[in-house]
Amino acid sequence: MKLTTKSIDALPTAESKRYEVRDSHISGFMVRVSCVGKKVFYLNKRIDGRSRRIKLGEYPMMSLAEARQKAQGVLRDISLSEFDKDGTGSLERSVPTLQEVIEQFIELYAKPRNKDWKGTQSVLCKFSVLNSHPIDQINRRDVHEVLDRIVASGTPTRANRALAAIKKLMNWAVDRGYIDVSPIASMKPPTKEVPRERVLNDDEVCGCWNGAIEEGYPFTQFVHILTLLGQRRGEVAGMRWSELDLDKGLWTLPSSRAKNGTAHFVPLPKLALDILNSIPRFMNSDFVFTTTGTSPISGFGRLKRRLDEHVGLDAPDWRFHDLRRTMATGMAELRVAPHIIEAILNHKSGIVSGVAAVYNRHLYLDEKLEALELWANKIETMTSAIPSAKKQLAS
Template sequence: MKRLDIKRRPLADTVLATLEPETKEYRELDSSGLYFRVKPDGNKSWQLRYKKADGKWSWLGLGGYPEVSGQLARKKANELLEDVSRGDNPIITKQERKRQELELNNATFEVLAREWLDTKLNAWVHDTMTRNKGALEKHIFPVFGKRLYTTIKPIEWMNHLKGIQQQHGIYEQVNRVRAMCRDIYDYAKVTGRIDYNPLEGLQKYLQQGKKENMAHVSENELPVLLRAINNYPKVDTRIGLQLLAMLFCRPSELRKAKWLEFDLDQGLWNIPEERMKKRREHVVPLSKQAIAILNELKTFETNSEYLFPSRSDKDKPKSDTVFIMALRRMGFQGRQTPHGFRHIASTLLNNRGFDERHIEAALAHVKDGVAGVYNKAQYLEDRKNMMQWYANYLEELADQKIVKFKKAN
């Protein structure tokens, strides 16, 4: 519309949106001291006309339109005119309000959490980062993300986390989320932004639940599980489960394994540091049984660098649910998980008298710091013997050749 057609002030939203430019820049009064400026190129913005302390009139920009709406421009103008009436310099107070607004925006829990996540980029593998970031985005940010982290009270955290547990029945997951949020506040504390952590001690009041990620069968049930795996109809999944049982690596390490990591002649699997939980290169000795089924897997022409490529995209590994679903189909839901093979191996090998250092090295369990300086080939010869004994033992269990358990020599 043309400026001559304006009927009332303050200017209506439809007027602001449709006001036409002219050959020269012009301003239209909106309300007390507030003007709407229209340039020949169509750009529109807000300006405040005010009288300085020396009695001279001056202009102060309040932002462009439509980014700054009419309602927001009037609010800003009223605040600045109040500053003028108190003898304050509106330019300085405007800058201070902007600083405070920026400070508040950067003090939300989500901003703090994402800053904390950035500190984990070199500490977590991609899957861990994706899982933990996703948990925060799903369970925490919708409720607390836009809140100032200094204003969220302990009782609010407890009620929210307990509510998730009761609603979804995910006890261990919620406890992991709580631990992350506690660490996020610890990060704020050590960087001098808070004096106390509102999640301190909260774990005592959350239901702990039963860990499911390490669910595993008993030693007596193991032969039945091994025979079920050996008879699983889908060959690549069967081989994957057999390798998980024999090598007791982390499921993600096997699922994303690439052929170039394997030296079948030497009987070694070299997992690069970027795929390891502790970001340390790891060597896994391969038993004769493991080499045999890897050679069997090699006969399948997949044209992929992965041992277990996705059916829909050969450039990606299989889904992280492939081994979980197979165990469920075999009737082991809630009794055995892919990760649980690690617990089985640790228990059996410790009970058979193998050196704890060799077992921990095989599991890639290393301490942080100087004490955890890690040689990827640590105890390699001892571990080769241990891994071969373990593969033989599992084979005998599956064939029901073991009647009485004996200690290894």
């Protein structure tokens, strides 16, 4: 709007966060209104490639006409590269927008610390409607409205993840000095989460295994290895040939790829070795499961929907991660010791914890291999896996 003395007098006090009204007459010229009713003239201008906010004066001690005149003088000085050379003028860095803070957060914080930084970036995209807002003008109500839309879409758990991500971002913004206090510091998750307990029964495991045979490389072998080894989906999908020692029957998952940051050693049962030995090298790629040669496989949602028909369309909702829980439960039924199951799953806490977790560095390779062979034998019995696998490999 074009600022006038009358319109400035009519501007209401900010309710929670200060706000700005920009002038249509002079580019970058504005008045900021605080929650105590103070009104200050500013000029936003890019100087030497960086956006700056220049304080002009407080209204009504400085009139609108005087502020405009000063703003025009500053713009002239900037254009002639003379601004602030004599020590006059007050530069104040402009408050970055949410989008700008997200970009910095991903580059400076998430990428160096989080292997799944792309997941964090994707979650923060849920707040894209607020991207143009200055970070210091985003309040609890804004965040609640975004979370409410996520819950209404039928994904309440994702709303919890979105809140956790934006909280971490806001805390980082406080640490960087962009805001003084996080507006959502004590905000509670929008929904209560119930830990998943889904375990596939024998018929469902059989359906998943045999359904995968129809997929062909690389999805057949991926689902079978995922079922046999019980490791995390992303870790299996990103498996490298350089991590495998097929002669010794060992998969070494480096700490850089393990979710908990701890190197993991997975002995390979005979059936898993047969499957891996059958896979051709794709264009000399290091990825075991790939369709491009340059990246691991993806499209797990579509793959799962195709397998749903075999697992059972009327079966309760299942996920690939449930295969991991199914293996752990099956091993317990086979009387495998709990600490061996945890070692196979690469869990840091639980049965082995405290001092024992610090000092017990035994890899349990023999015990893990024995347990994984037991589980592979059970899969073979349930699904006739060896004939089916051999038939698939021969074709």
